[in-house]
Amino acid sequence: MPALATTVGPSTYWYLTRSTGIVSLILLTLSVVIGVASAERLSSQRWPRFLVDGAHRTVSLLAVVFLVIHVLTAVLDSFAPISLLDAVIPFTGSYRPLWLGLGAVASDLLLAVMITSLVRSSLGHRAWRATHWLAYACWPIALVHCLGTGSDVASTWLLAISGACLVAVVAAVTVRALAERQHHGRGASAAVALASAFTIGVVVWLPSGPLGAHWAKRSGTPSNLLGHSSKA
Numbered sequence: 001m002p003a004l005a006t007t008v009g010p011s012t013y014w015y016l017t018r019s020t021g022i023v024s025l026i027l028l029t030l031s032v033v034i035g036v037a038s039a040e041r042l043s044s045q046r047w048p049r050f051l052v053d054g055a056h057r058t059v060s061l062l063a064v065v066f067l068v069i070h071v072l073t074a075v076l077d078s079f080a081p082i083s084l085l086d087a088v089i090p091f092t093g094s095y096r097p098l099w100l101g102l103g104a105v106a107s108d109l110l111l112a113v114m115i116t117s118l119v120r121s122s123l124g125h126r127a128w129r130a131t132h133w134l135a136y137a138c139w140p141i142a143l144v145h146c147l148g149t150g151s152d153v154a155s156t157w158l159l160a161i162s163g164a165c166l167v168a169v170v171a172a173v174t175v176r177a178l179a180e181r182q183h184h185g186r187g188a189s190a191a192v193a194l195a196s197a198f199t200i201g202v203v204v205w206l207p208s209g210p211l212g213a214h215w216a217k218r219s220g221t222p223s224n225l226l227g228h229s230s231k232a
Contacts (some may be wrong), residue, residue: 013077019153020070022161025146026065028110029165031056032139036172060135064114067107081222088159096220106142109134139169140198147202148219153210166202170195198222 014092027172037212069202071087074080076127082100088108091101116131123131143162152158158213217226 004009006086013230014079016073017070017077018150020066020073021146021150022158024063024066024070025142025165027059027066028135028139028142029168031063032136033168033172034059035135036169036176060114060117064110064120071107080225090098094220094222095225096149099145100221102141102143106138106145109138109141113138143200147206147210150210153215166199179223 007110034052048056071084074082075084075087080095082095086100087104090104090108091097093100113132113135116128120128143165146158147153147162150158173191177192181188210219212218
């Protein structure tokens with residue numbers, strides 16, 4: 001029985017890591033889209049503001065739950081040498097340090113947002129709002145982490161999901177910017193410019209990066225794992 005657990009366990013953890021990572025990205029995308037659109041603008045008689053706020057909190061909480069599972073299964077899996085410190089302290093690991101480090105940054109930012117939201121009444125609205133903006137920085141970092149370290153990055157389904165998440169956030173930012181351009185002209189234009197630049201950057205980077213040749217080696221996969229590059 002112990003031998004069976006050793007053989008099956010890592011494979012189970014590996015698939016859990018991949019699936020929970022994708023679900024976390026989707027939930028984070030939905031949370032960001034709702035936040036960018038703003039609860040006030042989404043509210044109506046059928047969907048009052050408190051329902052939209054509740055949906056936003058629920059989606060954000062689910063994103064954190066799946067993120068925690070994603071981190072724990074990555075640490076427990078024996079295939080890749082990822083420790084709990086690697087998952088918390090950015091750029092310290094030996095397995096794809098840059099791309100795993102970006103995941104740690106995204107995780108830390110998201111957890112900071114969640115923790116400050118729990119103590120919002122004690123923290124004060126201004127400090128909470130400033131910290132809450134980290135969620136918007138968390139999303140592009142999480143997407144790049146997914147593309148840079150994901151073992152399925154060349155798969156059509158993962159590219160489709162990542163592309164849909166990207167389009168959803170850029171569309172939400174653009175719609176919000178157009179709605180507020182009369183009052184926040186420069187800020188709205190800057191937001192659209194940043195979203196567009198990020199999109200172009202991802203599209204240009206993918207062919208020579210994760211979709212290019214020998215990405216497993218170039219991304220920092222330890223040499224002893226390169227023989228399993230289809231899994232790495």
